[in-house]
Amino acid sequence: MTGYNFDRTILREYDIRGVVGETLSADDARAIGRAFGTIVARKGGTRVCVGYDGRLSSPELEAALVAGLSASGVTAVRVGRGPTPMLYFATYELDADGGIMITGSHNPSNYNGFKIMLGKKSFFGEEIQAMSRLAAAGDFESGAGQAEDHPIFDAYVKRLLKDLDMGDKALSIAWDAGNGAAGEVMAELCKKVPGQHRLLNEVIDGTFPAHHPDPTVPENLVQLQEAVAEGNCDLGIAFDGDGDRIGLIDGQGRILWGDQIMLLLARDVLRELPGSTIIADVKASQVLFDEVARAGGKPVMWKTGHSLIKTKMIETNAPFAGEMSAHLFFADRFYGFDDALYAAVRLLNIVSRSSETLAEYRDSLPQVVNTPEIRFPCSEDRKVPVISEVKSRLAANGADVNDIDGVRVRTEDGWWLLRASNTQDVLVARCEANDEAGLSRLKQAVATQISASGLDVPDF
Numbered sequence: 001m002t003g004y005n006f007d008r009t010i011l012r013e014y015d016i017r018g019v020v021g022e023t024l025s026a027d028d029a030r031a032i033g034r035a036f037g038t039i040v041a042r043k044g045g046t047r048v049c050v051g052y053d054g055r056l057s058s059p060e061l062e063a064a065l066v067a068g069l070s071a072s073g074v075t076a077v078r079v080g081r082g083p084t085p086m087l088y089f090a091t092y093e094l095d096a097d098g099g100i101m102i103t104g105s106h107n108p109s110n111y112n113g114f115k116i117m118l119g120k121k122s123f124f125g126e127e128i129q130a131m132s133r134l135a136a137a138g139d140f141e142s143g144a145g146q147a148e149d150h151p152i153f154d155a156y157v158k159r160l161l162k163d164l165d166m167g168d169k170a171l172s173i174a175w176d177a178g179n180g181a182a183g184e185v186m187a188e189l190c191k192k193v194p195g196q197h198r199l200l201n202e203v204i205d206g207t208f209p210a211h212h213p214d215p216t217v218p219e220n221l222v223q224l225q226e227a228v229a230e231g232n233c234d235l236g237i238a239f240d241g242d243g244d245r246i247g248l249i250d251g252q253g254r255i256l257w258g259d260q261i262m263l264l265l266a267r268d269v270l271r272e273l274p275g276s277t278i279i280a281d282v283k284a285s286q287v288l289f290d291e292v293a294r295a296g297g298k299p300v301m302w303k304t305g306h307s308l309i310k311t312k313m314i315e316t317n318a319p320f321a322g323e324m325s326a327h328l329f330f331a332d333r334f335y336g337f338d339d340a341l342y343a344a345v346r347l348l349n350i351v352s353r354s355s356e357t358l359a360e361y362r363d364s365l366p367q368v369v370n371t372p373e374i375r376f377p378c379s380e381d382r383k384v385p386v387i388s389e390v391k392s393r394l395a396a397n398g399a400d401v402n403d404i405d406g407v408r409v410r411t412e413d414g415w416w417l418l419r420a421s422n423t424q425d426v427l428v429a430r431c432e433a434n435d436e437a438g439l440s441r442l443k444q445a446v447a448t449q450i451s452a453s454g455l456d457v458p459d460f
Contacts, residue, residue: 003138004031010113011132013422014124014307017104017113020057024112026064029102032114033068033076035135036100039118040074042141045097049077049150051087052102053181053242054204057112061102065114066147073143079152081204083182083243084115085339089159090152091117092335098123103181103242106214109207115242120335121314122307157188163333164345166352170195173348174227174236174249178213178220179205182243185341193348198231200224213240215247216325218255225253235351235358239340244306245326246340248347250359259284262322263291264361265343268350269320269332270297279312279321279329281305282405282417283373283430287366303405305422306338324373324430368414369439370432374460376450378427383420386427386453390418393452409445413438416446429460 006028010018016032018024040048048069052058058081066076074097079090084101091099098118104111116123123131134140173195177183183202190197200223201210211220215238228236228249238247248256256264259280266278270292278297280288281304292299302312306327313321319332327338334342351358378386387406394401400410406419406428414433421428427450431442447457 004035004135006031006132006135011128014122014305015113015115016128017107017111019110020112021110026060029061029064029114030068031135032100032131033065033070034072034140035068035131036098036116036123037069037072037074037145038134038139038141039131040097041072041143043097045074047075047077047094047096049079049087049090049094049096049099050102051079051084051090051099052081053083053104053206054081054179054183055104055109055112055206058102058206061112065100065102070145070147071143072141072145074145076145076147078147078149080149081181082153082156083180083185083239083341085244085337085341086152086156086185087115088117088335088337088339089156090150092120093152093155093159094150101242105242106212106240106245108212122310124307153185157185160185160189160341160345161192163342163349164193165349166194169352171235171348171352172196172231172233174198174200174224174231174233175202176200176221176224176227176236176238176247177202178215178239178241179203179208179210180213180239180241180243182239182341185243186239189341189345196231198227198233200227208241215240215245216258221247221249221255224249228253237344237347243340244338246328246343247326248358250362251357252359254359254362256358256362258322258324258326259288260362260365261326261343261347262328263288263365264350265322265328265346266292266297266320267295268346270295273319273332276320277316277318279309279316279318281309281323282402282408282419283324283428284322285368285370285432286415287368291366301402301404301408304419310336310338368432368434369436371430371439371443371460374429374446375421375424375426376429376455376458378420378425378455380425383425383427386450386455387418387420389453390449393449411442411445413441416442418446418449427455
């Protein structure tokens, strides 16, 4: 096979992702298989697990990927259709040398992509770029690798249920898979979880007919909120398109955001493992970091990105970590990867055994006011320089800045964040204050910095 050049836009920081038929094709999948198989083979590996989600383009991409892996002399272990964490599980459980999940995650239905593991670690950043250079040079290994089927669905469900411990209290739960890849696993789990269940959109459908499968967007949770109200449920649980992010609704129909979910889970982990390190990304509320410390943990603020968080967990031996986007990572009794279905099991254990409801937990948290993630358009070639410019101005003014990922600035009012997205041509901001007046001042501080770098500031 001669050299192969990918559309540069599909090579993201954490994965490979593009629009099928425009920037991403079966030829790309085949080249990814050939290049990644080469990398695995040169490290002495022989087997790579392959899984795929429910998108209409996924079976074709899976077949091409398997062909590429086989052509490099590597055995492709086909674990079947399901959520991304099922592929991660298979890579661990089958002790494979790598894993590739074909998924468009929570993107629109015309997108698809690849999330990759080399050994038991994320394959991302410079590793993706190096693989692209290998492909462009045509520097491939050749061989006659095999393709073998190894369905993992039943073993994965059994592993999720292993840590279910709800006691005698039966809950009423509404579930929404958003027609994503978690649907079949979710339905199977509900057969074994005590209580009453209302299942929504559990049939996998790559056109996502009910709503977009992204539980961080409030409008995508409306159907679940209605189901919670109609069924007088204790809580509602939602999943994104590939099952690695979770959404949570309390019995009053209110959304619990990623950092609020993290704190509930972190407190539970710290009861068993006092003094442990708990990692959260820079977008999380200060309430989370303060309350983790109050619960006896060691809070660590880290960069946004599931691959970066997983790497930091290994480095610090943290039993639990999470992101504002509701990627939740358990190394406590689990493998350390982000699995929304496993997180749901752990949440059910907590809620069923607690003397307070999920709504009462939410009401008990320190009250702050904050913005959601605010996204400002910024070209690819300007977004990183803009952050550097902001950092320089803040340093000159003696501001209290954490620059681990962009700039997170603490003031008397609270804090504000501005960082460059790793996946889009945007700058991402978030502000949190004790009251609305303080929030207004923080938002103005963000607007001032963006304007000073010559960008337009939309209303927010």
